[in-house]
Amino acid sequence: MTNELHNALADYLLALADDELILGHRDSEWCGHAPILEEDIAFANIALDEIGHAGVWYRLVADLRDERPETYPDQLIYFREMADYRSAPLVELPKGDWALTMLRQYLFDALESVRLERLAASAYPPLAEADAKIRTEELYHLRHTTAWVRRLGLGTEESRRRMQAALETLWPYALQMIEQPSAELVEAGYVPAEDDLRHAWEDMVIPHLQDSGLDVPHQTILPPFDRQRHTEHLSALLDEMQSVARLIPDARW
């Protein structure tokens, strides 16, 4: 592998990991606050899984950067400055109401599932192996959020109104998530191309949103997107997430 390919892959995986970590953190904010006990348990688990998946990707980044996979993930999570994070606005947005949380998780899970399906055939063997670990776990998420989108979309007038509002807020940010990876990564067969991913994702989510009684917005112009820039929401999230580790950097628990 050339040096450029190496670095491009590490950057690609860092973005995947950061999205999972930040979404996992947002999901964890429901712990003790979800509308029903069963969903409190479900979202605590989904949060844990997403953070676990971030850990798997961070370990691959560690390998690519010749860092120790046992310690590097914590370094990245707790001691990186906001400017060095690569998360997307979709996952940075505050948790909002239950409709927004559920819909965001669904849109993200759907994208993850089509991406994981393709990464299983990655020409970079450690990536294909990590994919195999994550894919079955993700089945549980997608099945859960798919059912909830339908339940809320076809539920009461109020639940539909909230879902439609959430969809209008989230849709442009969700479309942004499907990016064009650097050409050499696609050519090397390491990661899927943008159009392949976009079609598979749209074929999955658009019919389901419509069957759930929701109007999918027409979006032609996407907000500008740069993974080096962040919403103001990330700053408060990192302050909270990193505070204890930074207070006592060598703490053991």
Add this chain to the structure above:
Amino acid sequence: MMIEIERLWQALNDVPDPELPVVSLVELGIVRDVQVTAGKIVVTITPTFSGCPAHYAMQDAICDRLRQVTDAAIEIMTTYSPPWSSDWITDTAREKLRAFGIAPAPRHGGNVMLLEAVTCPNCGSANTVLRNPFGPTPCRMIYTCNDCRQPFEAFKPL
């Protein structure tokens, strides 16, 4: 001094799972390999779920147990490949889980069917209903039995 691998496995056999102490980490298929290289013991483990919060507690428990039988240096490695499968849980462990009130995951041979009927560990009825695909730990879900009317937990097929 020679370090006998067999003795290390014997010691590891009684390291309980931190969240399900009725079964051992070996029986659950979490301990994958034990090697001795240049006088150092290397134990390879694989977590059930990638976000398993008991991961560090398991490593500590393994080290503590091995230190009772050896003075050699110990290293615990984590691998995700091949990914942990609920099929690896031994038959004895399945019985212990059932007696403890947790339905073991049906063996799936690599094709995970999420809607598999689960047998109630209390009364043996198959007339059960999934209440929540998520439970008190990442590897468990919550069911209710329509016959004995008891809620119970089931190990997730993975």
